[in-house]
Amino acid sequence: MVTIAKLFALLSVLYMVKEFLYPIFKPVSRKQKKRVRRYMKERKYSDLKTKFMALKKEFALKYVKNLIGSGERARYRKIIERLDLNIKPEEIRADQILYVVGAVILTVLMFSANRILGYTTGIFIVLGWLYPISELEKTIDRKNKNISLDFPAFYSMVYYQYSKSVNIYLADVIKDYIPNANPDMAEELGVMLDNMDYGEEYALKQLKKRVPMHYIIKFCDIMETRLRGYDNVTQMAYLKNEVDEFRIRSLEDELERRERSNARIQIVLVIVLIIYIALYYLFTILDSLRLFQ
Numbered sequence: 001m002v003t004i005a006k007l008f009a010l011l012s013v014l015y016m017v018k019e020f021l022y023p024i025f026k027p028v029s030r031k032q033k034k035r036v037r038r039y040m041k042e043r044k045y046s047d048l049k050t051k052f053m054a055l056k057k058e059f060a061l062k063y064v065k066n067l068i069g070s071g072e073r074a075r076y077r078k079i080i081e082r083l084d085l086n087i088k089p090e091e092i093r094a095d096q097i098l099y100v101v102g103a104v105i106l107t108v109l110m111f112s113a114n115r116i117l118g119y120t121t122g123i124f125i126v127l128g129w130l131y132p133i134s135e136l137e138k139t140i141d142r143k144n145k146n147i148s149l150d151f152p153a154f155y156s157m158v159y160y161q162y163s164k165s166v167n168i169y170l171a172d173v174i175k176d177y178i179p180n181a182n183p184d185m186a187e188e189l190g191v192m193l194d195n196m197d198y199g200e201e202y203a204l205k206q207l208k209k210r211v212p213m214h215y216i217i218k219f220c221d222i223m224e225t226r227l228r229g230y231d232n233v234t235q236m237a238y239l240k241n242e243v244d245e246f247r248i249r250s251l252e253d254e255l256e257r258r259e260r261s262n263a264r265i266q267i268v269l270v271i272v273l274i275i276y277i278a279l280y281y282l283f284t285i286l287d288s289l290r291l292f293q
Contacts, residue, residue: 057087060094068093079136082210083143084191092132099128143184144213150185151215152247153177158219159240162226163233170223171196201227215243 068076068089076089103124111118154177161168174189181189188211195203201224208220218239225232 056094056098057091060088060090064090064094064097067097076133079133079140082140083136092136095132096129099131100125103128143188144211146182146184147188147211148213148215148246149250150182151219152243154181154185154189155215155219155240155243159236162236170200215239215246218242 072093073089076092079085079092080087080089103121106124107118107121110121157177158170158173161173171193174193178186178189178193188207191210192203192207195206204220204223204227208217222232222235222239225235
């Protein structure tokens with residue numbers, strides 16, 4: 001019995017050492033070190049980015065607010081609302097100024113090295129002014145394109161659900177469709193779902209305001225009419241036919257674009273092959289001429 005008690009006491013001591021002392025002196029593995037270093041770098045980069053954004057926002061609100069007109073301010077505000085960005089119009093103008101300053105510094109450096117390089121680099125001053133807005137507009141165009149391509153499938157689900165029963169909630173249809181939607185469409189439907197806390201009609205009006213596209217506007221108008229108690233299944237069927245035609249045209253345009261792209265690639269390959277054959281025979285002829293010299 002004494003031996004068994006001593007054995008249990010020894011096991012207890014070993015267990016306490018393993019649980020409390022060993023983790024303190026346990027060597028850190030190489031993977032853990034890499035993971036910690038990567039985390040520290042990401043955290044440091046995130047902190048620097050946050051500080052830079054705070055300084056840029058302070059600079060924009062303090063000094064740039066007088067450098068933007070009312071028309072441009074309204075335009076930038078629409079872009080911000082469309083992309084749901086947590087910034088102000090002055091920050092977009094601040095980005096333009098920063099890009100232009102950077103381009104001017106680069107142009108001066110290139111001009112001091114070579115005049116031709118300086119004149120060539122000067123174009124970046126104009127591009128620096130246009131870049132922030134053009135990138136935001138490209139993002140909007142990409143989102144609109146993705147939404148327009150995904151909208152026919154979403155509307156088909158809405159149409160078939162409402163054609164079966166009038167006691168259908170649009171929020172339920174949206175929840176069913178979101179897992180199958182592309183990221184841009186899912187984002188807009190998610191915002192619409194959040195807005196439905198204030199009422200379905202409010203959510204439809206906000207969607208129409210955020211995404212002012214032809215089929216989206218017609219869809220919102222039809223759904224608002226249904227909310228007022230009118231049975232407009234016929235109008236929904238007309239829109240369904242239009243949306244199906246749009247989907248077919250989009251697929252045909254995509255097919256034609258790919259065919260043109262493949263044709264261009266084939267032409268480029270043929271040209272490269274011709275150049276390669278011409279160079280091969282040219283060097284063959286030059287080697288033959290050297291033999292006769």
